[in-house]
Amino acid sequence: MATRTPFKIGVVAAGSPITRSVERQVTALVASAFPSGSLDIFFHPQCFETAGHFAGNDQRRTDSFLQVANDPCFHAVWFARGGYGACRLVGDILPALSAVAADKHYLGYSDAACILAALYKSGFPHIAHGPMPHDISRSGGEAAVMRALNFLTDPAFNEFELTASHNTKTAAFNISVLCHLLNTPFLPDLSDHILMLEDLSETAASIDGALCAITHDANVRRVAGIKLGRCPIDNSGGPKDQIGIEAPVPNGEGDAGAQEMVQHWCRIAGIKYLGRADIGHDVDNRVVPFGLKS
């Protein structure tokens, strides 16, 4: 696909909206990094709309996603950001995808993995976890966005998560998102995959409970092993219902707490824990193909 000029990326927001500032920054980065015009990026207007938490209501987000996915002029569908809301679209998206949709790249992470997982399960060959336009808002976020752009356009791209391989299947999920996908028809067969997990700012209670659910799942129990990406925990809320508790629970358990939890539940489930993964809600977030590295 990298040989087609210009390479056209369509950005849609399946969950929460982004700002015009994100569009401006990403567009400027594209203009500066691809001065020959070899890359063209289109932000669907829906990315900036709001309906509660969402970038437009369910119907609007569904329609916008399908417009870009089913349009033969786009080579890649890039999720604008995560946030929340993709799980409300996926059931309506799948039956409405046309044949041209399968020939594109789909890139995103976090909440967007609801759709990435379903597309991977449907046999789409170019599905990957990786940075999104919204990541440019982070300090140093240009590096994350350039990683995504290079992944989509450069055959010599080499910033995959190190586990990614031509021989071993991989998949990457946000812990909360995967937990919510477990019982849906949208979770792909994870047999023999190295499963990478990350999360951001959830309480220890949420992460521990979600890992309990994830590692009890029969599909997940067939993985080759689990690796833990960055998973900073935010206990400022503590376990819910702190009424009458004089001393707040300790904060800042960070990655060590999350790693103990993953190791605990992997041990109970008989799943191999394979150490740390180089992914997370941050500018160092590496690209992880769903399936084999192509």
Next chain:
Amino acid sequence: MATRTPFKIGVVAAGSPITRSVERQVTALVASAFPSGSLDIFFHPQCFETAGHFAGNDQRRTDSFLQVANDPCFHAVWFARGGYGACRLVGDILPALSAVAADKHYLGYSDAACILAALYKSGFPHIAHGPMPHDISRSGGEAAVMRALNFLTDPAFNEFELTASHNTKTAAFNISVLCHLLNTPFLPDLSDHILMLEDLSETAASIDGALCAITHDANVRRVAGIKLGRCPIDNSGGPKDQIGIEAPVPNGEGDAGAQEMVQHWCRIAGIKYLGRADIGHDVDNRVVPFGLKS
């Protein structure tokens, strides 16, 4: 059981700890409401211990629960509070319960439902959702605690949730806790039950995602219907990863937002939505038997 004197209640904390202040207030209430000494309450010392978020480590909480459940002198096991941690005990508790354990009442809600659900699945006949000692910390909490004490001791008790019946099975769960239970071996058969759901201070994203998972579950799809208890939403955190978003997402969607979500996912799943239930993390929280009202 109400005819045995004194009726002995053992309090254990499967998740988070309570304070000595809670013990003092509940003990004083028992002394004043049962002056004849017909009710005796024992707080296991483990209730006041701390290990991170937990009331003692996993082993300590498991051992303490089993000491009370397997001791023939107790007529009821009362969960001290929710918080978080019960899901780490249930796998070790179940095979270690003795025959006398099945003859007791078990009462609690929220995080404690991990164990309540597993005991109900094991055929224990006296499992109920209802107030816990920690509820005395709420404004007006004595009424909630008295409701629990009366449920355990008064054959004429009449503060069940109105759906509870001799003819229709019921069950009650915290939304997050049920989501985390879905894939475990501890979730009972919910066929033909009226399933009541409540939650506290989760974000709209967490509630919506959990409801997606819950309503996709084949077991849950066999329920007679779902009723929504109180479910105040706290979006102060918003969807995760608000970096670069100038305007915070709106707060205070409250119950209306949660009801829309339940109705949305019930509609997709073909589950009947049966309206509101009189349960929640509050002093009005009614008693819901797991199964038929006995």
